[in-house]
Amino acid sequence: MKVTIDVNGETRELEAEAGTPLLWVLRESLGLTGTKFGCGVAQCGACTVHLDGRPVRSCVMPVESVGDRRVTTIEGLSGDVADAVRTSWEEIQVPQCGYCQSGQVMTTIALLSRDRSPDDDAIDGALAGNICRCATYPRIRRAVHGAAGRLKGGRG
Amino acid sequence: MIGRVQLPSPRPASGSVLRIPSLDRRQILKSGLALGAGLVMGLRLAPRAAAAEAAAGEGLNAFVRIAPDGTVTVLSKHIEFGQGTYTGLATVLAEELDADWSAVRVEAAPADAQRYANLFFGIQGTGGSTAMANSWGQMRTAGATARAMLVAAAAAEWEVDASEITVAAGIVRHAGSGREAGFGPLAERAAGIEPPAEVALKDPSEFTLIGREDLPRVDVPAKSRGEASFTFDFSVPEMLTAVVAHPPRFGAKVASFDDAAARKVPGVVQVVAVPQGVAVLAEGFWAARQGREALSVEWDESGAETRGSAEILAGFRQKTRQPGAEVRKDGDPEGALAGAAKVLEAEYEFPFLAHAPMEPLGCVVRVGDGEAEAWAGSQLQTVDQGTIAAILGLDPSKVRLHTLLAGGSFGRRATPTADIAAEAAAVAKAAGTARPVKLVWTREDDIRGGYYRPPYVHRLRAGLDAEGRLVAWHQRIVGPSIVTGTPFEAALVQNGIDSTSVEGASTLPYAIANLGVDLHTEPVGVPLLWWRSVGHTHTAYSTETFLDDIAREAGQDPVELRRALLAEHPRHLGVLELAAGKAGWGSPLPEGRTRGVAVHESFSSFVAQVVEVSVGKGGMPKVHRVVCAVDCGIAINPDNIRAQMEGGIGFGLGAALHDEILLEEGRVRESNFHDYRSLRIHEMPEVEVHIVASAEPPTGVGEPGVPPIAPAVANAWATLTGESVRRLPFRRALQERS
Numbered sequence: 059m060k061v062t063i064d065v066n067g068e069t070r071e072l073e074a075e076a077g078t079p080l081l082w083v084l085r086e087s088l089g090l091t092g093t094k095f096g097c098g099v100a101q102c103g104a105c106t107v108h109l110d111g112r113p114v115r116s117c118v119m120p121v122e123s124v125g126d127r128r129v130t131t132i133e134g135l136s137g138d139v140a141d142a143v144r145t146s147w148e149e150i151q152v153p154q155c156g157y158c159q160s161g162q163v164m165t166t167i168a169l170l171s172r173d174r175s176p177d178d179d180a181i182d183g184a185l186a187g188n189i190c191r192c193a194t195y196p197r198i199r200r201a202v203h204g205a206a207g208r209l210k211g212g213r214g
Numbered sequence: 215m216i217g218r219v220q221l222p223s224p225r226p227a228s229g230s231v232l233r234i235p236s237l238d239r240r241q242i243l244k245s246g247l248a249l250g251a252g253l254v255m256g257l258r259l260a261p262r263a264a265a266a267e268a269a270a271g272e273g274l275n276a277f278v279r280i281a282p283d284g285t286v287t288v289l290s291k292h293i294e295f296g297q298g299t300y301t302g303l304a305t306v307l308a309e310e311l312d313a314d315w316s317a318v319r320v321e322a323a324p325a326d327a328q329r330y331a332n333l334f335f336g337i338q339g340t341g342g343s344t345a346m347a348n349s350w351g352q353m354r355t356a357g358a359t360a361r362a363m364l365v366a367a368a369a370a371e372w373e374v375d376a377s378e379i380t381v382a383a384g385i386v387r388h389a390g391s392g393r394e395a396g397f398g399p400l401a402e403r404a405a406g407i408e409p410p411a412e413v414a415l416k417d418p419s420e421f422t423l424i425g426r427e428d429l430p431r432v433d434v435p436a437k438s439r440g441e442a443s444f445t446f447d448f449s450v451p452e453m454l455t456a457v458v459a460h461p462p463r464f465g466a467k468v469a470s471f472d473d474a475a476a477r478k479v480p481g482v483v484q485v486v487a488v489p490q491g492v493a494v495l496a497e498g499f500w501a502a503r504q505g506r507e508a509l510s511v512e513w514d515e516s517g518a519e520t521r522g523s524a525e526i527l528a529g530f531r532q533k534t535r536q537p538g539a540e541v542r543k544d545g546d547p548e549g550a551l552a553g554a555a556k557v558l559e560a561e562y563e564f565p566f567l568a569h570a571p572m573e574p575l576g577c578v579v580r581v582g583d584g585e586a587e588a589w590a591g592s593q594l595q596t597v598d599q600g601t602i603a604a605i606l607g608l609d610p611s612k613v614r615l616h617t618l619l620a621g622g623s624f625g626r627r628a629t630p631t632a633d634i635a636a637e638a639a640a641v642a643k644a645a646g647t648a649r650p651v652k653l654v655w656t657r658e659d660d661i662r663g664g665y666y667r668p669p670y671v672h673r674l675r676a677g678l679d680a681e682g683r684l685v686a687w688h689q690r691i692v693g694p695s696i697v698t699g700t701p702f703e704a705a706l707v708q709n710g711i712d713s714t715s716v717e718g719a720s721t722l723p724y725a726i727a728n729l730g731v732d733l734h735t736e737p738v739g740v741p742l743l744w745w746r747s748v749g750h751t752h753t754a755y756s757t758e759t760f761l762d763d764i765a766r767e768a769g770q771d772p773v774e775l776r777r778a779l780l781a782e783h784p785r786h787l788g789v790l791e792l793a794a795g796k797a798g799w800g801s802p803l804p805e806g807r808t809r810g811v812a813v814h815e816s817f818s819s820f821v822a823q824v825v826e827v828s829v830g831k832g833g834m835p836k837v838h839r840v841v842c843a844v845d846c847g848i849a850i851n852p853d854n855i856r857a858q859m860e861g862g863i864g865f866g867l868g869a870a871l872h873d874e875i876l877l878e879e880g881r882v883r884e885s886n887f888h889d890y891r892s893l894r895i896h897e898m899p900e901v902e903v904h905i906v907a908s909a910e911p912p913t914g915v916g917e918p919g920v921p922p923i924a925p926a927v928a929n930a931w932a933t934l935t936g937e938s939v940r941r942l943p944f945r946r947a948l949q950e951r952s
């Protein structure tokens with residue numbers, strides 16, 4: 059099956075078996091390995107990408123169902139929210155093993171794009187689907203607040 | 215991770231046969247700084263193979279390379295899987311080298327049993343929170359030796375006296391002549407200089423990098439940007455992806471299989487039988503997985519474990535009434551119990567646990583002509599290397615093993631059987647293809663694939679005298695041995711006692727005149743393994759909650775009682791006082807909250823935690839706040855120590871609240887994160903970490919944050935509800951009660 063998808067602002071045409079999850083197309087056909095596999099059943103959030111800016115679990119999304127929606131992966135991030143989140147992540151030293159962090163960052167950017175000053179409950183609500191086995195959760199919370207502060211011009 | 219290796223540990227000789235050298239961890243710790251000096255000798259230059267694969271730069275010794283542009287590359291013999299070892303080891307080396315931190319990079323050292331052995335194990339490997347403790351002297355010496363060589367090179371070049379040369383932040387200077395240079399221009403000349411036999415190490419007062427609060431981790435930028443590459447991300451040209459259909463019960467074997475449908479799946483290239491099951495090789499993950507779904511396999515289950523968890527634990531419970539093999543006996547515990555005014559008794563049950571590292575398991579193997587290459591998040595590098603070599607019929611020196619970043623491990627990547635490397639090699643061999651093979655495990659493979667923290671049953675008894683003083687303590691542990699039958703047995707099993715079954719109980723620090731510990735070792739037919747903090751995962755729970763039961767019975771404050779029993783243990787006492795003080799032990803709390811405390815030593819680090827708990831959703835404990843105090847000797851990187859305590863607390867709490875692997879007639883019930891639930895962000899408490907200032911040699915922090923959290927929560931819960939939870943996880947204990 060031929061599929062055409064828009065990934066990180068580029069139109070990509072490729073061959074894929076019907077039903078192949080977007081995750082594997084991104085990782086194996088397009089070499090975008092920043093998006094991770096953690097469970098394959100929409101339980102961990104490691105595979106989070108944006109479809110038209112909204113976070114989705116690419117491990118359970120058949121590639122043909124993407125349609126003409128824009129796919130953004132961690133490699134294709136840009137803009138003030140992405141910059142604030144990455145800077146804050148480094149400042150707070152969030153990652154340990156790092157494997158879940160692409161998903162954490164993608165979910166956080168989607169959250170801050172719709173809510174510029176989330177409280178702890180909003181952060182917990184948005185990120186409850188992103189497992190971190192290293193339990194970097196306290197730092198994720200701090201880093202989300204830090205990024206929100208940056209976006210308001212409060213810091214940095 | 216690997217249990218306290220205080221005794222000799224294995225070293226691979228040929229193939230998978232291991233030989234035991236005589237290294238004693240306590241002696242090594244005692245000998246401290248002197249240690250590295252002797253061992254780094256003879257390691258000066260990397261052999262050709264390693265040098266060729268390395269990026270540009272001069273190797274000044276086995277641990278550091280300097281490029282013409284001044285980049286300092288530190289080679290880490292330990293895997294980085296989140297614990298911060300790359301940053302920590304580089305900090306120590308860079309400190310003595312007086313390097314400019316911004317010029318420091320870290321790279322995984324190639325697998326090499328000689329140059330890169332863990333000095334406590336005798337093989338290359340990471341575990342037991344030993345990375346810093348065993349490397350401390352070695353990395354300091356490596357840094358100081360390289361510095362001396364750079365100074366000697368500058369002295370020769372400038373024709374000045376070496377003693378007049380100073381080095382700071384990557385600049386070599388001679389004040390008298392006004393000359394100075396970066397490391398880069400001096401590196402080539404320095405590499406040709408004979409390393410000094412002895413080097414002076416800094417006095418801790420001279421440290422500029424060690425202990426700094428603002429030293430960022432070397433791996434954080436890449437990991438924040440999705441640029442860090444793990445085994446799952448690694449690829450080589452022409453690579454095939456393989457998944458293996460594993461038996462539904464441990465110990466079962468393939469009887470027959472039909473692969474007709476699997477072979478029709480587009481992208482599937484080959485289907486082969488391997489000792490572990492049936493492997494499907496395909497052009498990518500999805501095709502391989504679809505191929506596996508289409509397989510039909512008949513299993514021979516004649517040798518399989520068919521018991522369920524309930525039966526296994528019932529068998530263990532029966533043993534708690536019979537004396538076991540003596541582990542420790544101070545005074546006369548049975549006599550003192552018989553004569554006690556009051557005897558308390560409790561029985562505890564602990565489930566199987568899976569590690570579930572965030573990155574599932576995997577390994578890439580390329581088989582060439584008389585040689586092979588492998589890439590993996592390898593935790594026991596030279597065991598993996600030796601195992602791959604044995605399977606492929608090669609000498610270990612013909613297998614180049616590259617250690618990649620790993621997305622967590624918690625012990626899972628350190629199997630004495632090298633299970634993942636072995637499976638990858640078996641698949642590559644059976645396929646007989648020149649194409650490299652990437653073996654991957656799905657999450658279901660991981661949760662159901664064994665190598666679990668074993669189940670245990672403990673029975674504890676305590677005797678109080680008429681005044682309520684604790685005069686007798688007896689602990690019986692029943693469970694399987696992790697290391698029996700593995701190459702680690704000789705090192706870790708003495709007189710039939712597997713030290714990983716009893717650590718934490720056998721080392722109970724409390725001053726109790728009559729104290730006994732014994733053990734029943736009961737085999738189960740399931741692959742078992744160390745799980746972040748090993749024996750301490752269960753012994754800290756039973757001992758610390760039982761002590762709180764005793765305090766309640768005696769009408770004593772839990773901190774007060776511990777303080778009284780720890781008078782001879784200043785480091786335990788130090789963390790206890792610090793945590794209790796910072797937590798405001800005894801001060802009022804919001805309505806509906808209580809505090810609980812636990813203190814425990816593991817892997818020579820001391821940790822106390824005070825938690826605040828209320829009754830949360832579904833009648834489960836809600837943990838609001840954890841105040842943690844840690845004494846791990848000299849604090850190399852305080853922020854990373856805090857991160858490891860936070861992580862250990864979250865990891866331990868998730869397991870204590872929710873997790874168990876349940877066998878039903880030998881089959882694993884759980885399969886993925888929906889039923890092997892991990893802690894999630896809304897369940898993570900606020901964590902506050904305080905580090906005890908210390909001049910002792912540094913010890914590890916990857917595991918010691920785990921043991922105290924579960925008992926601290928249980929102690930708060932008992933105060934809150936009057937209910938002592940003696941079976942983990944909480945979810946099950948509380949369900950079965952209602």
Ligand code: FES
Nearest residue numbers: 096097098103117
């Ligand atoms: S891999 Fe998609 S949610 Fe876990």
Ligand code: FES
Nearest residue numbers: 155156190191192
């Ligand atoms: S950083 Fe390791 S799983 Fe999140």
